[in-house]
Amino acid sequence: MSKLFEPVSLWAPQGPGLHLRNRTVLAPMCQYSVNAKDGVPHAWHLAHLGARAGGGFGLVFTEATAVSPEGRISDQDTGIWNDAQAGAWVGIVDFLHSQGAAAGIQLAHAGGKASTYAWLPEQASSGHRGSITAEHGGWETLGPSETTIFGLDTPRAMSVGEIHASVRDWVDAAKRAEAAGFDIIQIHAAHGYLIHQFLSPLTNKRDDAYGGSYENRTRYAREVVAAVREAWPAHKPLGIRFSGDDWVDGGWRIEDTVRFATEIRDLGVSAFDLSSAGIGAYHGPSGPGFQVPLATAVRTALEGTGSFVTAVGAITEPAQAEQILVTHQADGVSIGRAELIQPNWPVVAAAALGVHRDELPRAAQYWRAAW
Numbered sequence: 001m002s003k004l005f006e007p008v009s010l011w012a013p014q015g016p017g018l019h020l021r022n023r024t025v026l027a028p029m030c031q032y033s034v035n036a037k038d039g040v041p042h043a044w045h046l047a048h049l050g051a052r053a054g055g056g057f058g059l060v061f062t063e064a065t066a067v068s069p070e071g072r073i074s075d076q077d078t079g080i081w082n083d084a085q086a087g088a089w090v091g092i093v094d095f096l097h098s099q100g101a102a103a104g105i106q107l108a109h110a111g112g113k114a115s116t117y118a119w120l121p122e123q124a125s126s127g128h129r130g131s132i133t134a135e136h137g138g139w140e141t142l143g144p145s146e147t148t149i150f151g152l153d154t155p156r157a158m159s160v161g162e163i164h165a166s167v168r169d170w171v172d173a174a175k176r177a178e179a180a181g182f183d184i185i186q187i188h189a190a191h192g193y194l195i196h197q198f199l200s201p202l203t204n205k206r207d208d209a210y211g212g213s214y215e216n217r218t219r220y221a222r223e224v225v226a227a228v229r230e231a232w233p234a235h236k237p238l239g240i241r242f243s244g245d246d247w248v249d250g251g252w253r254i255e256d257t258v259r260f261a262t263e264i265r266d267l268g269v270s271a272f273d274l275s276s277a278g279i280g281a282y283h284g285p286s287g288p289g290f291q292v293p294l295a296t297a298v299r300t301a302l303e304g305t306g307s308f309v310t311a312v313g314a315i316t317e318p319a320q321a322e323q324i325l326v327t328h329q330a331d332g333v334s335i336g337r338a339e340l341i342q343p344n345w346p347v348v349a350a351a352a353l354g355v356h357r358d359e360l361p362r363a364a365q366y367w368r369a370a371w
Ligand SMILES: Cc1cc2nc3c(=O)[nH]c(=O)nc-3n(C[C@H](O)[C@H](O)[C@H](O)COP(=O)(O)O)c2cc1C
Pocket: 027, 028, 029, 030, 031, 062, 063, 064, 106, 188, 190, 191, 241, 275, 312, 313, 314, 315, 334, 335, 336, 337, 338
């Protein structure tokens, strides 16, 4: 019996929690495909996410989906700050469910890394990289401080009133995610985006209640988590994605992540995905499973709390994923680029790990592929 294909239930404050048919998770992957620039998902998102649900993933996450217009990474990101967007997600969520996958939404605010050109070949080849210019519709970005990341336009430091309004945006987005039928929210606290900008001393230079000490730098994240948890139904699990480490002295380190993960476990967060970095040049390790130790550190600290901790990053091989689980380094794996190559990565992995052909998590329409 493969551990990777063993079902699991994700803890929620009430009820049985969220049943997953296996422990493969589709990592959130920006598609930069909202050509209308209105944040509304459409046929591409259905085809992309639907293929991966049909391809066997236990849990399918949307791309980073903005809680407010200024929180988009690019103007072609999906959003969930209005009812038209929420309504457009309904059919996609229903299709994911019809394929046996749970539907997750990654809620995001890009902060000082917002208003950038879509990361697509056309933009890249025409020299459109980095911050969108005003003539191309760029917008003012917001962050904890006026700290430039990767040479992008400097964000404006948020007032305390704007911080409070931003927390309300997360809450409204969570309510719309519920209306759209999603099973789980993943709060994007990674990759140098707004929440991570507040957490990290590299980008948070505030001297008020939202900056300085660990307690103050984690305040915005804690307020977002607590408010979303309250707005999100108690029978549904809440998750978070961290950059577990900035890989820089004086930055946000794994010890901070472990401490904060433990604190927000008490606030009702039960799913943790461990990525890293996103602020400045990359100084971390690379190679297969390079971020797995971050997941293991959090998993060890949360042992016995019923949490579901997933590892991500250069996990490409079925045996590699299986080994991460059987050696208790993580409870599940998030798969990114490997699924861009192979949408049915879980089906292929299950076959490789000896799952009987009648039990492969494949769409019924593809049954005869096993003949
Ligand atoms: C095209 C692309 C889009 C991505 N979009 C997101 C995103 O929307 N949210 C996020 O948290 N990470 C995003 N990531 C990071 C992935 O989720 C994942 O963490 C990363 O690719 C490492 O995993 P992998 O080695 O399996 O690809 C993106 C990565 C790529 C390559």
